[in-house]
Amino acid sequence: MADPPPYPGAPRWVKISGIIAIILVLLVIAALFTGVGGPHGPGRHMPSSSVSEPSMQQP
């Protein structure tokens, strides 16, 4: 049985999409670390001192 032809590599659309995906991932990571994207993580929904809970709200 003849050997299969060599793999021609990924097509151009895959390479371009991959580069765009990497850039987007880096932008998201940068946004998370610089705080531009707001707080993330388990504690982000905890209200700060300036936010009152419904039961504590002033009329």
Add this chain to the structure above:
Amino acid sequence: MIMTPGLRKIALTVHVASSVGSLGAVAGFLALAVAGLTSKDLQIVHAAYPAMELTAWFVIVPLVLASLLTGIVQSLGTPWGLFRHYWVLAKLLLNILVTIVLLLQLELIGYLADVSPETILSSADLRGLRMSPVIHATGGLLVLLVPVALSLYKPRGLTRYGWRKQHEGPTAPQR
């Protein structure tokens, strides 16, 4: 395992319905998120966040999970395979990404639904949290459009695994 043509049609119908349905559901969610963020009307804010929570839990999550599962079944049950073509692999990765981000957002959506509308409107701190569903739904909508486009265009390109399988097994599926 290759599905019979009848079973394949049923699986494809469920997959297309759930995929396009999730796109529409996220669009509806985005409309509610924008209304919740921009409206000064107490009644609209009061209605928007609980409606978003219900939509997320009972429409978007089931549709996204159904889309992911039926996509896997559809690819494994046809000659396309799951890892043979780049466009199928790209769809899988995007669907997994959307599912993870969606599940991470549920906590925030639930929190906003529980806070009173007066607090939401008066608190500057909550504005950032109210922006989050708008940003994530917009991103999700754009990301969900890509698998739909990939399914229609089916751009050529075999992975290394697909290339090997094609040259050792039966012929590639008809486009």
